[in-house]
Amino acid sequence: MTVSLPHLTDVRPNVPVERLLADLVPPRHFAAASFGSYRADPVHPSQQATVDRLVEVAAGLSASSTGWLKRLVGARSGSQVAIYLDGGFGVGKTHLLASLAHAVGTEASAYGTFVEYTNLVGALGFAKTVEALSTKRLVCIDEFELDDPGDTVLMSRLLRELADRGISLAATSNTLPDSLGEGRFAADDFLREIQAMSARFEVLRVDGEDYRHRTLVAGASSVSDSAVADAVRGRPGALIDDFDELLSHLSHVHPSRYGALLDTVTLLGLTGVHPVSDQSAALRLVVLVDRLYDRDVPVLLGGSGEADLFSDEMRAGGYRKKYYRALSRLGSLAADGRELVEQAV
Template sequence: MNAPPRHLTDVHPSVPPERLLADLVPPRHFADASFGSYRPDPAHPSQQATVDRLVEVAATLDAEQGGWRRRLGLASRTTPPAIYLDGGFGVGKTHLLTSLAHAVGTRSSSYGTFVEYTNLVGALGFARTVDALASKRLVCIDEFELDDPGDTVLMSRLLRELADRGVALAATSNTLPDSLGEGRFAAEDFLREIQALAARFEVLRVDGDDYRHRAAVTGAQGLEDREVAEVVDGRDGAALDDFDALLSHLSQVHPSRYGALLDGVDLLGLIGVHPVTEQSTALRLVVLVDRLYDRDVPVLLGGSGGTDLFTEEMLAGGYRKKYYRALSRLGSLAEDGRRLVSSPA
């Protein structure tokens, strides 16, 4: 007899610094990503141009692997590559970034989201973080977003020290480097730091449409709560949570632990889903959606589903690109979940 559905609200994960370092690899969703598996849209030539440039960067880093300058500790005398992929959500930027990490090698590269790196500094301290990341040839930063002045200064200093030690950098974002922080804090007060970040990167624009919208509608109606509970019931690796209870629980768990919160979860059912009106709550939900997407966890949405999940003010504000990314990813996961409704347990 199968155990009853678990609840994420019952999980209080503890994540040691060693795991934070070990987890800095491409997520499960992109475990097999490569330049060859990326399908550039002919209608948007910038996609193929970006692939070509990243292939060059990977080849350059590979050629340097056995170079005499690195063996003698002289890599800092040269300027390592620093690539910044800019474009809308759903154009394949993360696919390209993980492809670069795989091409360089997961032992020689570090891959994480912006928040994972800031969390790492909090857990290890700045000096230990620099030492750990400086052992890599490439540091990849997904979802580069500056949400507060402290993060601006922290990431500027971190990237400067890594570059000075010969580490190549690659990042993705929906915002050009010199516009980071715009609409979220008084960016003009930190213009020097932001410009210093921007000056380090070669910007590659990735144009295109959101590929996830080809298969999923992010504003789809929710399922009946009863139906969600019935599908989850009896499935190994499934979790069932009340939406409000989960949102409250997320406020008690550090975002760096949201991944660990999902350990062993292969399906998440949410009942009582409704629009979120408080911004800090919405931003925590965005992080959870990102971790669900990283792990390819299908989601069953009860209540109102994805309809008006975020307010019009949120979708027009400084964090709008985060919210639209979350809607895109949640729509894809919800489409995967709907396929399970008619599938046998």
Template sequence: MTSADPTSEPTATGTTAPRSLTAVRPAADARRLLADLVPPRHFQDARFATYRADEAYPSQRAAVERLEEVAAELRRPRGGGLFRRRRPAPAVYLDGGFGVGKTHLLTSLAHAVGVERAAYGTFVEYTNLVGALGFLPTVEALAEKRLVCIDEFELDDPGDTVLMSRLLRELGDRGVALAATSNTLPDALGEGRFAAEDFLREIQAMAERFEVMRVDGEDYRHRSVVTDAEPLDAGTIRAVVEETAGATLDDFSALVDHLREVHPSRYGAMLDGVSVVGLTDVGPVTEQAAALRLVVLVDRLYDRDVPVLLGGAGEHGLFTDAMLRGGYRKKYYRALSRLGSLAEDGRGVAEGGGSVPR
């Protein structure tokens, strides 16, 4: 549900103005926010059977087999009874480097348990959900699920980490199974080993409940963190948007300003019905709060496989050097990687004459 429909409208000259994200004021209610906690479209076909375990790294096959056991346990009716002690619900943490398929495994677990019985979201989506609904309503809603999956558990914001630790404790005490992954960068020392140690330290009271599963391996995408896709000129972007059903066109600075007025939990709703996003005059974002909001938007675009037509300077210099060296560097490098991938998809749309790949 949105308070403004981003459909095209006639201009004073009689031509049709392209749809614009800045015209959308999402008003997603609690039911919609909770309904969005499902595996993203990008991984809608992920299953244990489609995970290609590298025989050179036995931990990959071991992780699949253990998660299949967890899924089987969660599909069974809950035990208990007045005089029967219920076993603690499983809690697993997938520890490994960039591109070893942790998200594939996590979404496979959600599918195996049943998407109607599982909640699936990134760390940021859950913290945003608490911000939108409040802590106790969030606990009550998620406690109805059998499994809660947290992808890309982040440790760069102490306040959010404490909040998530408390949320996990409340859910675990109510018998909800938990599964999490980290967002380790490819150049991180130990390829995730220290991420696991940090995770267990930061969640403190919950640490003894989590079973850490190591997933070794190489980046299966064999990609760099930043793709540096070449930007498109403004005329090409406008022409593609005008020829593509469901496409939007926005000035980059105007969109960044608009994100300030929309709660990040509603960025997904802002993209309802959007097939391609065109952005002109893309340039550096120098304010940290604005940059972090942009990261969330890029994540929602990536989840939905929405190609992006990047104009201006494109990815080049999008985040400052200080940001890329700071505490949120993982978020920014992830956003650059994902935006670069979406920009390449956008270039494919442009070169294909406006056809959107699906």
């Protein structure tokens, strides 16, 4: 008798507005992130310099900062700040941003990706989002997107409203891997797009190599579709989906619900993986990869695997930063999936 395996396409998540607000904390992958657990590379002194500055910022924003910690930050203690972490993929910017949120306190800070904040505005409305976030001392925005003019204007206005209310801000974005260390391009783009807010932001450069050690397309060999099915079978929380069917399912689920889609998933196996030709489908896949990475969900890729998943044209276009980030993260998750399977053998 053939036993039907569970699929992600069977999941229909319901996400109330209250959860959108409650989820504005560092994700599972960075639940234990701290400045102490960040391993600054001595080859790139900007990493330790950034840690040192963020320690100052956290101490100044922490309501419990007293004694030697207050003396450490001196005149800057308690002052409003706006920080932008500028650097390439995999240098630990998200780790540092999550560490800052933890250091200030998850009750006093809000932490989310650019997409999560735009989704929040869509669900609550602009005025109510400002009111909700104004209860915090610090708002952290990970992966600030510069490729959608409408969303960028929306977020620029949101940041301005929050800053005018005395809320401190911290954001990250990415420099392309082929920028050869000239990361000012990312910083300049960010400051230009937020226009009226640009003078308030202090840019902290984080140099270094992608710690995930992936090539632009990770290039790891794929797993056969039958091996994917064997790995999923009998494993609690493991799901398997045909790649095309999953892409179709994602088109019917709002991206704000992708996290809830993965609530109980411990391993995701995908069969029939192939290059994605439709950009809308590719961008939805990018969001799913981000949520998988946030939640440390290993993946197994059948079919052609990661090879040429996004075309050269996509990786050279306006959404290229999203695709490079997704490939770096997917490569890491695929390696975790293969290791999981090998351990079970």
